[in-house]
Amino acid sequence: MTAPAVLVVGATGTTGSRTAARLTAESHRVKAASRRAAPVAGAEPVRFDWYDTATHAPALEGVDRVYLVPPVGDPDPAAVMLPFLRQARAAGVRRAVLLSSSAVPSGGPAVGLVHQALPGLFPEWAVLRPSWFMQNFTGDHLHARGIREDGTVRSATGSGRVGFVDADDIAEVAVRALTDDRAPDTDLVLTGPEALSYDDVAAVLTEVTGRPVVHHRLTQTQLRDRLAAEVPAEFAGILAGMDGAIAQGAEDRVTDTVQRLTGRPPHSFRTVAERELSSAR
Template sequence: MSPVKPFLVTGGTGTTGSRVRAHLTATGHRTRTATRTPTSTPGTDGEMVRFDWTDPTTHAPALDGVGGVYLVPPVGDPDPAASMLPFLHRARGAGIERVVLLGSSAIAETDGGLGEVYRSIRALFPQWAVLRPSWFMQNFTGGHVHARSIRERGEIVTATGDGRVAFVDADDIAAVAARALTDEHPHNTAHLITGPEALSYADIAATLTRVTGRPIRHRSISRTTMRDRLTTDGLPEPFADLLAAMDEAIATGAEDRTSGAVERVTGRAPRSFAEFVGSADLA
């Protein structure tokens, strides 16, 4: 893998992609940002190229001349394998050896959909890493569903019950991704990436209440009600049902775990939720 070639960052303007670009740039690597709406020309942030998972004509130009790829699956697609697998075969055919995939702690290699993508990456590429992060701390900021609910109604609504999640800062995910792309020796593993402690949504609400000075509560609802709520909010029903099912899995303890991957790969501890909230824009 030549250090002269840029790294293609799909989802390059999104939550992790933008941070991966920043880490790569800070360490002297070139990037090519793949986005459906490129807005700039080559410069200090690297080049931008039009890219759409649903438009195969954009795939070859995006891959031309790159040294490695950071893959963010198409957002809201319950079966990303349909569009990602042809792209992966094209990438390997173009001579690309190293890829890093953003997956999810809730999806295993044996699952369908994104699990099939995991398996294909291992089979196709000699140098690879799959990132399996827990839920993002950024879900409580900006335009995310939880953030809007907090601002508008002072509550977080989930189907998680008392289940706990080791929420992780997206910048910690990006730091692991950048190392997986650039380390001399390929990682060739799936990294479970979490924050330092598992918290219930009631714990999250208590921390937000303390930091903002506003009373914020967690309201637990059923999986079906959660699915309908997400659908009303504009998500396609299959994807809404998938997210609701993930909430239900949290309620049964599926995400009540922590991992040392961030410190092991980057040499520093992951950021806690309290630290994140203390520096986040929650307006």
């Protein structure tokens, strides 16, 4: 009998790709779900689109655990996610691990409503609430593009600090939450080992790359308008509001979650910058 699979939704994304790779490395059967059913080494690619319900049942076939990345940029992901999650439970899924955010508590806006519903839908569950990704400064994020284009990071965070976290660490926690004998059955706030301001980040990037990087401080309105060129206006307002909360100290914290679940300390921002940007010198 074929072993049940883990469905990884968003398997080509920042955390989904890393989670799928680690699961296959540990010999778990993985269905890698993305809109184009892109190949993922060692996994079975399946087409999945949150907004195309015809893709949902085939993706769930033979699955007993799911890793859930919400639809990007949707201010009301619960509208599409909750019907899918009810379908998943009816199809035999017993464990669900949801990617949320440290800024969004259970019952809060956007994915917070999915978080709130999850314990009532699945007997085994976890909600990952990572802080801001370190890869925002090294990948395809607006911050990373600004750094490459003109050496500038733009935010409305002021001097507020963030416990930035490595996407590799998030994926390792996701694998443990998906495959350990006992599910966490709680939410997990994930951070790196230190809280840094955006000025601190710019200084580290300058040292690592050998090129000047500066933090340009925007107002929330300026940031909202800038983001509205990239994402829907309502979502741009939510993101700008999160920066405002950072400026007030909402993300100035570190947790021991990565250490507890993986058995090793989380990676520092300098370590990740050196790993991913050292060739930029």
